[in-house]
Amino acid sequence: MSEFDYVVVGGGTAGSVVAARLSEDPAVTVCLLEAGPSDADQPEVLALTRWMELLESGFDWDYLVEPQESGNSYLRHARAKVLGGCSSHNSCIAFWAPAEDLDDWAAMGLPGWSAADVFPLYRRLETNDGPGAHHGRSGPVTIRSVPPHDPTGVALLSACEQAGIPTTEFNSGATVTHGANWFQINAREDGTRSSASVSYLHPIEGTRPNLEIRTGARAKRLLFDGRRCTGVEVLAPDLIHRERITARREVVLSSGAIDTPKLLMLSGIGPAGHLREVGVDVLVDSPGVGANLEDHPEGLVMWDALQPMVTESTQWWEIGIFTTTEDGLDRPDLMFHYGSVPFDLNTVRYGYPTTDNGFCLTPNVTRSRSRGTVRLRTRDFRDKPRVDPRYFTDEHDLRVMTHGVKLARTIAEQPALDEWAGVELAPGRDCRTDDEIADYIRKTHNTVYHPACTARMGADGDPDAVLDARLRVRGVDGLRVADASVMPFLVTVNPCITTMAIGEKCADLLKEDRG
């Protein structure tokens, strides 16, 4: 069959949720198209401890960024090409977004997206072992608190206390502006990631005649009859022929913050000038498509360890630290991840020493002000898009990150880490002044891999609003977007659980509009 009520393009974090929830109604037919393979028989995908092996692997679309005027031109954006999308690749750090972020979304003219609207979606999707009546106890996604087994991590939290950063509960419902703790992760007790596919698709696969999951199905473009989206053109498994998959009701685009704007632009929806430049006929002039690319840039401070580091871990990045770099903020503007492993992906090329036995603190700018773009390289769907995050083009981001490098050193200098922190390998103690630190950051920074906002929702009259508050693509009928690209601005914390909540919301909206 190639005709369905709904066609979901991208079986990733949000797309898996949309397809699973829509197909709960046996009267509705759904086709989920995923370019990558199934994750079901892939141990390196399912075992959360192995997530770093997937970087630049065959499961990664692996987008090298465009040359950066102020940032790292060698940075590669990992984007998973496998069922479950980036939730099948990521480190499964699980956060509810701060209420302040969501309330700001709603205040931007987006009814239905306040904390009061979205928190119930978090509750619905999770089975959380954390304390509190606000948590869900029966949802598909297992979220659990990392056990405090890593002695370096225990020492780090003591060092944070000594540096004035208290141990504070995460996901308590209250925003942590200044505090540290073991993360919560979406993973099962046996170490299997509780990705969108594991949580939503595996339990129902083969049990719903009304749901067809097609892996290895790469969408080339969307199909339109006038301004009505009628389906998707897909590359056949022989990589030569085309197939048309028809949607009687709606198409939902869930290909992620890089491939969703790419597919919109290939289909004629995007900034008219750019589309003409690459020879795509313009269906809708929508300047916000591929604009407003937002991310969490990440720096690195790495130490040689004085004792052997752990050899077992849930996912090697088990602790988070939040703080503010100026007074009066209601959300943290600086976050750190603690890694019990070396992470020299971006430092070796500049000659910084590395180690097999070390640990890291990676400061990231949680409310980055630099904005980038995703643009078509050519009108051929095979060509990787131009991803230009324009990192550190706003001075704010460099100031916050510089503060982060210094604070990481302050934490490592506390007595609690005396028995762990050896030589600082990167940037190294002779990198001292703000200018030297800034130069190091610009050259070697990474990303927390959180690109978003490239097809963002916005109020009527907002020229960059690709979508309305019901996730409908403005200017056409029968087409919605559900993935990280819809965010009006990137949430302050790790966004995967929020992206799943966007999938839940989209399914609700489609059900409501079906009547």
Ligand SMILES: Cc1cc2nc3c(=O)[nH]c(=O)nc-3n(C[C@H](O)[C@H](O)[C@H](O)COP(=O)(O)OP(=O)(O)OC[C@H]3O[C@@H](n4cnc5c(N)ncnc54)[C@H](O)[C@@H]3O)c2cc1C
């Ligand atoms: C290495 C890494 C670590 C991360 N760690 C964390 C973390 O610990 N915690 C956290 O909260 N967030 C983390 N993130 C971010 C988070 O995982 C993502 O923000 C989120 O999963 C994005 O979901 P999405 O639905 O927008 O896109 P995706 O999950 O990427 O889904 C898009 C899907 O569409 C498919 N697709 C793309 N193009 C096509 C096409 N043409 N045809 C058909 N299918 C297509 C892709 O293959 C993919 O499966 C991490 C991300 C990465 C890459």
